[in-house]
Amino acid sequence: MPRLPDPAAAAAIAATPVDAASRAEDLVREAAALDARHAGATAEELLRLALRERVAGDVALVSSFGAESAALLHLAAQIDPAVPVVFVDTGRLFPETLAYRDRLVAMLGLTDVRSVGPDDATEQRLDPIGALFARDTDACCGFRKVEPLDAALKPFRAWISGRKRYQASSRHDIPAFEATATHIKVNPLASWSMADIAHYMRAHALPAHPLVAQGYPSIGCAPCTSPVAEGEDPRAGRWRGQDKTECGIHVSPAGTITRNKA
Ligand code: SF4
Numbered sequence: 397m398p399r400l401p402d403p404a405a406a407a408a409i410a411a412t413p414v415d416a417a418s419r420a421e422d423l424v425r426e427a428a429a430l431d432a433r434h435a436g437a438t439a440e441e442l443l444r445l446a447l448r449e450r451v452a453g454d455v456a457l458v459s460s461f462g463a464e465s466a467a468l469l470h471l472a473a474q475i476d477p478a479v480p481v482v483f484v485d486t487g488r489l490f491p492e493t494l495a496y497r498d499r500l501v502a503m504l505g506l507t508d509v510r511s512v513g514p515d516d517a518t519e520q521r522l523d524p525i526g527a528l529f530a531r532d533t534d535a536c537c538g539f540r541k542v543e544p545l546d547a548a549l550k551p552f553r554a555w556i557s558g559r560k561r562y563q564a565s566s567r568h569d570i571p572a573f574e575a576t577a578t579h580i581k582v583n584p585l586a587s588w589s590m591a592d593i594a595h596y597m598r599a600h601a602l603p604a605h606p607l608v609a610q611g612y613p614s615i616g617c618a619p620c621t622s623p624v625a626e627g628e629d630p631r632a633g634r635w636r637g638q639d640k641t642e643c644g645i646h647v648s649p650a651g652t653i654t655r656n657k658a
Pocket of ligand 1: 538539540
């Protein structure tokens with residue numbers, strides 16, 4: 397009688413680095429083909445392709461409910477208010493951000509907002525007094541942001557991000573579709589300017605994040621976000637004085653993070 401395959405061994409074989417690399421290459425090819433096919437599509441068209449036609453498969457929208465999040469959330473809610481929206485609550489966010497999330501969710505009628513974050517045991521083990529950010533921001537972002545987001549995105553093949561090219565020099569070449577090592581990423585607002593966002597928010601009477609008026613054009617965790625002066629990159633207040641410019645959730649297919657400000 398033939399022996400049944402050992403499920404644990406099969407899983408180990410399925411997860412070999414060779415398979416992971418080949419999957420990443422497939423995703424890169426798929427993202428490039430989608431990007432070429434839909435060059436020139438508007439933000440709304442890209443969202444329809446992702447949410448209605450599922451061109452990249454099951455998809456979630458990832459939002460920080462930050463300074464410019466309302467525009468993308470509003471666009472998506474017009475197409476599908478039941479879109480899964482993943483919000484990473486690191487436990488170190490400004491209270492204004494949590495209140496803004498609740499306000500937008502109610503206003504836009506979003507029905508599937510998933511607030512995820514580090515579990516208590518992990519937080520107690522890695523950052524019991526909440527000061528890890530002061531000595532190792534990568535480790536802090538790792539367990540507070542990257543790992544909870546990775547877990548939340550596991551059921552999905554693709555995710556929608558609100559990144560724009562104008563936001564920082566490290567973002568100047570964002571395409572509409574790109575690949576990570578594990579997902580297709582859709583960037584409907586990549587070509588939008590700060591003026592486009594402001595115009596859209598005015599046209600749809602969307603409320604601003606309360607900290608924008610206090611000089612925060614980009615809003616992350618309270619300990620790592622400072623106000624920005626006139627003429628600075630909108631993200632200049634994030635991890636100010638450090639080499640770090642991204643939290644680690646935006647990675648290349650090889651798993652590398654863009655860190656340069658030049
Ligand atoms: S932004 Fe700062 S506080 Fe937030 S997770 Fe990263 S290092 Fe920690």
